[in-house]
Amino acid sequence: MTRVLPLSDYDYELPEELIATAPAEPRDSSRLLVIDRGSQNLEHATFRDLPRFLKPGDCLVLNRTKVLPCRLIGKKSTGGKADLLLVREQGPAQWTALASGFKSGQTLVFEGGMTATVAGLNDEGEYVIRFATSDVRPYLAEHGLPPLPPYIAKKRLASRADAERYQTVYARDEGSIAAPTAGLHFTPELLDRLRAGGVTTAWVTLHVGRGTFRPIASEDADKHAMLAERYEVEPAEAAAMRAAQSRGGRLVAVGTTATRTLETLAASPEGLRAARGESSLYIRPGHRFRAVDALITNFHLPRSTPLLLACAFAGRERVLAAYREAIARRYRLFSFGDATLIL
Numbered sequence: 001m002t003r004v005l006p007l008s009d010y011d012y013e014l015p016e017e018l019i020a021t022a023p024a025e026p027r028d029s030s031r032l033l034v035i036d037r038g039s040q041n042l043e044h045a046t047f048r049d050l051p052r053f054l055k056p057g058d059c060l061v062l063n064r065t066k067v068l069p070c071r072l073i074g075k076k077s078t079g080g081k082a083d084l085l086l087v088r089e090q091g092p093a094q095w096t097a098l099a100s101g102f103k104s105g106q107t108l109v110f111e112g113g114m115t116a117t118v119a120g121l122n123d124e125g126e127y128v129i130r131f132a133t134s135d136v137r138p139y140l141a142e143h144g145l146p147p148l149p150p151y152i153a154k155k156r157l158a159s160r161a162d163a164e165r166y167q168t169v170y171a172r173d174e175g176s177i178a179a180p181t182a183g184l185h186f187t188p189e190l191l192d193r194l195r196a197g198g199v200t201t202a203w204v205t206l207h208v209g210r211g212t213f214r215p216i217a218s219e220d221a222d223k224h225a226m227l228a229e230r231y232e233v234e235p236a237e238a239a240a241m242r243a244a245q246s247r248g249g250r251l252v253a254v255g256t257t258a259t260r261t262l263e264t265l266a267a268s269p270e271g272l273r274a275a276r277g278e279s280s281l282y283i284r285p286g287h288r289f290r291a292v293d294a295l296i297t298n299f300h301l302p303r304s305t306p307l308l309l310a311c312a313f314a315g316r317e318r319v320l321a322a323y324r325e326a327i328a329r330r331y332r333l334f335s336f337g338d339a340t341l342i343l
Contacts, residue, residue, distance in 0.1 A: 005222040020337035031338040056198025057249030066171035069144030074110035092134035096126035175207035182255035228278035250293035266290035
C-alpha cells in the first residue's frame with residue numbers, strides 16, 4: 001500500500017502579528033520552549049538558560065556557514081525596479097537568481113554602476129544573470145543586502161544593520177542564501193558557559209540554499225524532493241562527535257541544517273566521518289534518526305519541510321501542541337523569533 005503524508009496535517013493557525021521582524025537583543029534573551037519527549041512536559045525558559053538542560057559530555061553541533069549579502073536592488077533598462085536574490089554562482093560572472101518580471105536580454109543596473117544581463121530561465125525556474133565583471137563577490141560585500149525571508153522583507157526593507165544580526169556569531173564559511181536561524185541565539189559568552197559546564201562543540205558546514213525553504217507543492221508531502229545543498233565536515237569535528245558518543249554524551253543538533261548534515265553522514269557506511277558533498281536528504285515523519293539525540297530549532301512555517309523535520313523528531317501531535325502553547329503565550333515566531341529545545 002502506497003503511503004500518503006497529507007500536507008494539511010502539518011498546518012496550524014498562524015497569527016501574523018507574532019512573526020518577528022527584528023531579533024531579540026541581546027541574542028540569548030529570546031524565549032526557549034523546552035519539549036521533553038520522555039515526560040511529555042513543556043517548560044518555558046530563556047535561551048540563556050540552555051546550560052541547565054544540557055549535561056557534561058553532550059556535544060553541540062553547529063552549522064558555521066556564513067550568509068552571503070546576496071539580495072540586490074537596482075533598475076531594469078526599462079526603468080522598473082529590479083529586485084533579485086542570487087542563489088548559485090555558476091562561474092566568475094554568472095549566477096542564478098530568484099526574481100519576477102524579467103525578460104531575456106534585459107539589462108539590469110545596480111548601485112555603483114554594476115550592470116548585468118538577464119540570460120533567461122533555467123529548468124529550475126531561476127533566472128540566469130550574467131554580470132559585466134567577474135568581481136561579483138567583492139561587489140556583494142560592499143553593496144549587497146542580507147537575504148531576509150520574504151515574510152520579513154514584505155514588512156520592512158533589509159538594512160546594512162541586518163548584515164551583522166542575520167548572521168551567527170560563529171559564522172565562518174561564506175555560501176548561504178539564508179541563515180541557519182537556530183544559531184542566531186548564541187553569544188560568545190553563552191558558548192563559553194556551556195564549555196565551562198562540560199558541553200563540547202563540533203562544527204559542520206551546510207550552505208543553505210533553496211532546498212531548505214522551497215515550498216512543498218504536493219498535498220502528499222511524501223512526494224516532495226529536496227534540492228541538493230553543499231556540506232562539509234572536517235576530520236577534527238567528526239572526531240569530536242564520535243568522542244561524545246563514545247562517552248555517552250548526546251549529539252545536540254543546532255538547527256535543521258545541522259540535523260540534515262548529521263543524518264546524511266550517519267546514513268552512509270562510514271558513519272560520522274569527515275566528508276564533503278551534497279545532501280538532498282528529506283527528513284519527514286517516518287525517518288529513523290541515527291545520530292541526533294536532541295534538537296535546538298526555531299518555530300517553523302506551516303506546511304514547510306523544517307516543520308516536518310521537527311515533527312519527525314518529536315511527533316506531529318506533540319510538536320503542534322507545543323506550537324499552540326507557544327502561540328497562546330505570544331512567543332515570537334520564525335527566523336528572528338524564539339526557539340525550541342527538543343530533548
